[in-house]
Amino acid sequence: VPVVAVVGRPNVGKSTLVNRIIGRRQAVVEDTPGVTRDRVPYDAEWSGRQFTVVDTGGWEPDAKDRAAAIAAQAEIAVATADVVLFVVDSTVGATDVDEAAVRMLRRSAKPVLLVANKADNQSVELESAGLWSLGLGQPYPVSALHGRGSGDLLDAVLEALPAPPPVTEPEERGPRRVALVGRPNVGKSSLLNRLAKEERAVVDAVAGTTVDPVDSLVQIGGETWQLVDTAGLRKRAGRASGTEYYASLRTAGAIDAAEVAVVLLDASEPISEQDQRILGMVTEAGRALVIAFNKWDLVDDDRRYQLEKEIDRELRRIPWALRVNISAKTGRAVDKLAPALRTALESWETRVPTGQLNQWLTALVQATPHPVRGGRAPRVLFATQAGTRPPRFVLFTTGPLDAGYQRFVERKLREEFGFAGSPVEVSVRPRK
Ligand code: GDP
Numbered sequence: 001v002p003v004v005a006v007v008g009r010p011n012v013g014k015s016t017l018v019n020r021i022i023g024r025r026q027a028v029v030e031d032t033p034g035v036t037r038d039r040v041p042y043d044a045e046w047s048g049r050q051f052t053v054v055d056t057g058g059w060e061p062d063a064k065d066r067a068a069a070i071a072a073q074a075e076i077a078v079a080t081a082d083v084v085l086f087v088v089d090s091t092v093g094a095t096d097v098d099e100a101a102v103r104m105l106r107r108s109a110k111p112v113l114l115v116a117n118k119a120d121n122q123s124v125e126l127e128s129a130g131l132w133s134l135g136l137g138q139p140y141p142v143s144a145l146h147g148r149g150s151g152d153l154l155d156a157v158l159e160a161l162p163a164p165p166p167v168t169e170p171e172e173r174g175p176r177r178v179a180l181v182g183r184p185n186v187g188k189s190s191l192l193n194r195l196a197k198e199e200r201a202v203v204d205a206v207a208g209t210t211v212d213p214v215d216s217l218v219q220i221g222g223e224t225w226q227l228v229d230t231a232g233l234r235k236r237a238g239r240a241s242g243t244e245y246y247a248s249l250r251t252a253g254a255i256d257a258a259e260v261a262v263v264l265l266d267a268s269e270p271i272s273e274q275d276q277r278i279l280g281m282v283t284e285a286g287r288a289l290v291i292a293f294n295k296w297d298l299v300d301d302d303r304r305y306q307l308e309k310e311i312d313r314e315l316r317r318i319p320w321a322l323r324v325n326i327s328a329k330t331g332r333a334v335d336k337l338a339p340a341l342r343t344a345l346e347s348w349e350t351r352v353p354t355g356q357l358n359q360w361l362t363a364l365v366q367a368t369p370h371p372v373r374g375g376r377a378p379r380v381l382f383a384t385q386a387g388t389r390p391p392r393f394v395l396f397t398t399g400p401l402d403a404g405y406q407r408f409v410e411r412k413l414r415e416e417f418g419f420a421g422s423p424v425e426v427s428v429r430p431r432k
Contacts, residue, residue, distance in 0.1 A: 001043075001050055001051055001052050001384055001385070001386060002051045002052070002082040002083070002161045002162060003041070003051065003052045003054060003080055003081045003082050003083075003384065003396075004021075004044070004051050004052065004053050004054070004081060004082065004083045004084075004085060004157055004161075005053075005054045005056050005076070005077035005080060005081035005083075005084050005085065006018055006053065006054065006055050006056060006077075006085045006087060007056050007070070007073050007074050007077045007084055007085065007086050007087065007101065007105070008070070008073075008086060008087030008088065008101075008115075008117075009070055009088075009089075009095070009097055009098065009101075010069075011089070012087045012088060012089040012117055012118075013087065013089070013117045013118060013144045013145070014055050014056075014087050015055055016117075016144040016145055017085070017087060017115065017117060017142070017144040017150075018042060018053050018055045019144075020142075020144045020145075020147060020150050021042075021044050021046075021053050021150070021154065022042045022043070022044045022053060023044075041053065041054045041354050041355075041358055041382050041384060042054075042354060042355060043353060043354045043355070046154040046155075046157070046158060047154075047155075047158060049158050049161070049164060051082075051157075051161065052354055052384050054077075054080070054081065054382065056073040056074075056076050056077050067096075067097050067100055070097055070100075070101045071100070071101065071104060073101075074101050074104045074105055075104070075431070076381060076431065077105075077110075078104075078105065078108040078110050079396075079431030080381065080382075080396045080429065080431065081110060082110070082111075082160075082161055082162055083110065083111050083112075083113065083157055083160045083161055084105060084108075084110050084111070084112045084113070085112075085113050085115050085153075085157070086101065086102065086105060086112050086113070086114050086115065086136060087115045087117050088114065088115065088116055088117065088131060088134070088139075089117060089118050090116035090117060090118055090119050090124055090125075090127060090128040090131065090139075090141060091118050091124060093127075093130060093131070094130075094131055094133065094134050098134065099134065102134050102135065102136060105136070106135065106136070111160040112136050113136075113140060113153070113156055113157065113160060114131060114134060114136040114137065114138070114139045114140065115139075115140050115142050115153060116128035116131050116139040116140060116141045116142065117142050117143070117144050118143065118144075118145075119141035119142060119143050119148065119149060120143045120145065120146055120148065124141070125141040125148075125149075128141040140152060140153045140156060174226065175217060175223075175224045175225050175226040176225055176226065176259055176260065176341070176345060177215075177225075177226045177228055177257060177258045177259045177260075178225050178226065178227050178228065178258055178259070178260055178261070178262060178341060179227075179228050179229070179251075179254040179255050179257065179258035179260075179261040179262070179287075180192065180227055180230070180254075180261075180262050180264065181251045181254055181255060181261055181262070181263055181264070181278055181282075182263055182264030182265065182266075182275070182278065182294075183272065183274045183275060183278065184247070185266070186264040186265060186266045186294055186295075187264060187266070187294040187295060187328045187329075188264055190294075190328035190329065191264065191292070191294065191326075191328040191334070192216075192218075192227070192230060193328075194328045194329075194331060194334055195218055195219075195220055195334065196218070214228075214229050214230065214231035215227060215228050215229065215230060215231075216230040218230075220337060220338045220341070221335065221337070221338020221339065221341075221342075222338070223338060225341070228254045228257045228258050229250065229253065229254040229257070248277075251278060251281065252281055252285075255281055255282055255285050255287055256285060258287060259287065259288060259345060259348065259389070260287060260288035260289070260290065260341055260344050260345050260348065260421075261282045261287050261288070261289055261290070262290045262291075262292050262337070262341070263275075263278055263279055263282060263289065263290070263291050263292070264292050264294050265291060265292070265293050265294065266293075266294060266295050267293040267294060267295050267296050267298065267299050267307070267325065268295045268298040268299065270310075271311070271314045271315075276314075279291070279315075279318065279321075283318060283423050286389075286390045286423055286425070287348075287390075287423075288341075288344035288345050288347065288348040288390070288421050288422045288423075289318070289321045289322070289344060289421060289422070289423070290321070290322045290323075290324065290337070290340045290341055290344050290421060291315070291321050291322065291323045291324075292323075292324050292325075292326050292337065293311070293323065293324070293325045293326065294326055294327065294328055295327060295328075295329070296325040296326055296327045296332055296333070297327040297329055297330050297332060311323075320414060320419060320420060320421065320422070320423075320424075321421065322340045322343060322344050322420055322421040324336045324337060324340050340421065343420055343421050344420070344421025344422060345421075347391075347418060347419040347420050347421050347422035348388070348389055348390050348391070348421070348422040349388050349389055350388065350391055350417070350418075350419060350422075351385055351388055351391070352385055352391070352417055354384055354385070357383055357384070357385060357393075358382050358383060360416050361380065361382065361383050361395075361409075364409070364412055365379070365380045368408070370401060370402065370405050371402065371405065373402070376399070378397050378398050378399035378400065378401055378430065379397060379398045379399075380395055380396070380397050380401070380409070381396045381397060381398065381431075382396050383395050383396065384396075386427075390419075390422045390423045390424060390425065391419060391422065391424050391425070392424075392425040392426075392427070393413065393424070393425065393426045393427070394426075394427055394428075394429050395409065395426065395427070395428045395429065396429050396431070397428055397429070397430045397431070398430065398431055399430050399431070400428065400430045401428050401430075406426065406428060409426065410424065410426045413426065
């Protein structure tokens, strides 16, 4: 999601403008020099395009002089934003502080739009033309308070944003795509047969849906799922055909085509390198993950606790993976599969509202700031969720983070928001 930063002297109406852009009726707080406000990024939308608005005013509350405060804002805005809105009070005109800020903004390659705020009527609007002298191009006369001109400004913001990614999501979603993978003999075809028996239906074609001929539509837990590359499963069950290399390619293809993978492991044997490789393929592909320990009927009652402990250790790198202990042979807990798939997919598609994300992050970095290295500690400014399927987050910082601190933030992010059954990506965008 692109970021739009709002920069300007105190009292030019930055927060009023932010409120106008996010279209939320909330108490309008005017800028007061020296007064600390908690500022977080907000989700905004215009003409169907989503973006994040950041009011940069709150980051330097201690700054003694206004020029320094606005310079710091501008620096942060330039480092983090895709588009900068530079707000000027058109009833006052351009001040020295404004001009200093403009010089800094113009040195960056970022698009800057000049907002001539408080243009509440036509005569002020006409006067705002004088702001051409700032050298930022056309001023956009806006009354953030009354809304005048804000539509034109937002149209210009959309123009200046980077091109949106092409829409790939189909309007109407077909069945969810599941890959059933695992090394030979873990019981993949047995599970497929069990599902077919329990649910009475392996549907090969459903009117109005297009399914790859190598896939099957299967009822699991009262819902139709598209099991990708079941042709491969059946074939392999019949004869020991193909090399391991070929099987591995086929597994990668199935994972790639799926939204969620069920990795089948054999509970009666230790977790092997090949098992780990398949688990790694799923997480690297960024797919939701359910691990099914099959042949649980072969595990002695008195060994179960010990086995769970061993499994925890083997899977310590992916503690978030959902686990079910099943038996394709007896049908044990096979009904736990569908709820696990649903939970994993839900996590995979979770979007955390920007306000909530940053409220949590602010508290976290306040309680546990980045350790000081060589007299300095980078600050985490804010975060946005850049995407879903799986959830991807970007941390905007004043400098590179220690790997350990980044892992700490990732771990806490999971503690707070869950994401059971889904990988989560966290990247850092340090300001230059
Ligand atoms: P695939 O290669 O992964 O498709 O594995 P198969 O479904 O062909 O199963 C391999 C072997 O494991 C067969 O002999 C199955 O009967 C056996 N098997 C599969 N699931 C279970 C189970 O839950 N319990 C037990 N005891 N045996 C199983």
